[in-house]
Amino acid sequence: MEGYAKGLEGVIAGESTICQINGEKGQLLYRGYPIEQLAKHVSFEDTTYLLLYGHLPNQQDSALFRAKMRNARELGPQILDMISHFPEASHPMELLQSVIAYLSAYVEHRIHHGPTCNCRETLHQVAQLPSVIAAYHRIRNGLRYIPPQKSLSHGANFLYMLRGELPTEEEGKIMDSALVMHAEHAFNASTFTARVVASSQSTCYSSISAAIGSLYGSLHGGANERVMDMVDEIGTKENVVPWLEAALAKNQKVMGMGHRVYKAKDPRSNLMEEYLLYLSEQSGDMRYYDILKELELQTRKRMEEKGKPIYPNVDFFSGAVYRLLGIPTKLFTPIFAMSRVSGWLAHVLEQRMDNRLYRPRALYTGPEPRDLPSDLP
Ligand SMILES: CC(C)(COP(=O)(O)OP(=O)(O)OC[C@H]1O[C@@H](n2cnc3c(N)ncnc32)[C@H](O)[C@@H]1OP(=O)(O)O)[C@@H](O)C(=O)NCCC(=O)NCCS
Structure with missing residues (x-):
């Protein structure tokens, strides 16, 4: 059928100003900036600002944003409790998905008041995912929860909360830079999922929780x-x-x-x-x-x-x-999620700026119209 592309391959499903990929030249740019420059010279926090606001922060905005992110890192007792009681056999991605959905209940959503959203203010999802992953790892291994340290960058703080000791400066920078490199990659399955959920004017927490579910699949993360x-x-x-x-x-x-x-x-x-x-x-x-x-x-x-x-x-x-860096293999996909959440949120906001509910059609291949059999049980 004309217009049908399995898996939407090659279909342009929306407009975006966030990320440009030139596969032939091997280029990846966030908001026009080459990834090599961002990963070397811009922190994950400033990269998140860039993705969410469309431009790099000035010094004052950077300090304010950094403070907001770092103030939001600490996990509440309910979340720690949830981590402790989450089924033993579960995967940490299932925990992340549940935590985000649960956090939503504590937020006054502003989605119904216009195309914007208060996720840029609360920053819960970006700030708390590393804390959840680190706490999950420690609690599962019979170790005590390490509270976050505000003096550390996003990447360095994650390593600190995970390992229980301060990383070297270089280790912190490498972790932060790795997060920058995974923060965004245009319309892949999880990002598209986030946008589809956003298009129904659901909350950004629903979008992120769904996107984590998509990333959990073996064809995407891992x-x-x-x-x-x-x-x-x-x-x-x-x-x-x-x-x-x-x-x-x-x-x-x-x-x-x-x-x-x-x-x-x-x-x-x-x-x-x-x-x-x-x-x-x-x-x-x-x-x-x-x-x-x-x-x-x-x-x-x-x-x-x-x-x-x-x-x-x-x-x-x-x-x-x-x-x-001392990170167990089981945490690799959760780390992908804690980085990509910045890109997902940027796409949710962008979707809302010029929203149209996603509603593609299916190519029907089922039975022709028919009457119910006369000998129904
Ligand atoms: C990502 C991937 C699915 C892309 O596959 P693709 O779209 O078929 O890639 P190409 O069209 O460029 O492949 C050209 C040829 O190289 C082969 N090829 C591609 N990646 C290969 C790999 N990692 N190892 C061996 N052969 C490979 C393909 O099978 C194909 O051969 P064919 O023409 O005989 O079928 C594939 O490279 C892959 O499975 N890589 C390993 C998994 C991985 O790293 N995934 C993460 C991606 S971010």
Whole structure:
């Protein structure tokens, strides 16, 4: 049928001024700024401001916004209680989704008074997700909850609350920069989910909770977890070639390589590689770096020979970076959520500025009209 595109592939489903991706050139820009510059020189808090307000903050706005974000980090006793009592076998993404829905009950929503929303004021969702993830990890491991520290950046505070000790300045910067790199990526499944929910004029908490649900799916978040499973399976640099040959012979994908949109190197992967090298040298453990570099080299060589060049995407090095920062694999997708929430909120606000309820049609492939059978039970 004309106009039908499975999975909406290639369909333009809305206008946006937030994020531009040029897959051929390997460019990613937030509000026109290249990701490499933002990730190196702008904090996650200022990046969030940029995404939510459309421009970088001046010094005064930056200080005010930072204070607001840091004041909102502390978890209330109800949330700590919820984390403690959440079913043992659950995944932390289910917890995040529930916490956001629950937090909503404590907020006076202003959505019905116009296209704006008070999420830029409360900043609950951006500020509290790292605290929830850190508290989840500690409580699940029989450790005490560490309250946030206002002197620390968003990324450094997360590491502090997770590990219970202050990170080095460099570790804090790397974590913050990794969050900047994951904060936004245009109309992917979770962001589109957030916008669809926003289009019905539901609350931004409903949008974010739904977006977390979408990111939880194995086709969206989680590639860096699978990269680390692969690295663990490979084990040594020497085993890269035999492992790769066996994998390609079975048509198995090399995790963290290739991308639907980027047909050049994902600009974020260069920075992630730089951070991995730094952390590996600092820790004296070059194993992950050596395996990944060899795997990149050998995969690119073989794929180029086949005339199908592929390059590392952001997930190729990020899992190893997180691991060297002391973050367990189970938290990789929640960390993606705690970063992407800034982009989701920006899209919710943008959707409301010029809203039209999403209502696509389905191509009906069911039975023709028919009468009920005469021998109904
Ligand atoms: C992301 C992904 C689904 C894109 O796949 P795609 O749209 O088919 O990519 P391309 O069209 O550029 O692929 C061209 C060819 O390279 C192959 N290819 C792509 N990525 C590959 C990978 N990681 N390992 C081995 N071969 C790969 C494809 O199978 C295809 O071969 P074919 O023509 O024989 O079918 C794919 O690269 C992938 O599965 N990567 C690993 C998972 C991953 O890192 N996901 C996170 C993405 S952010």
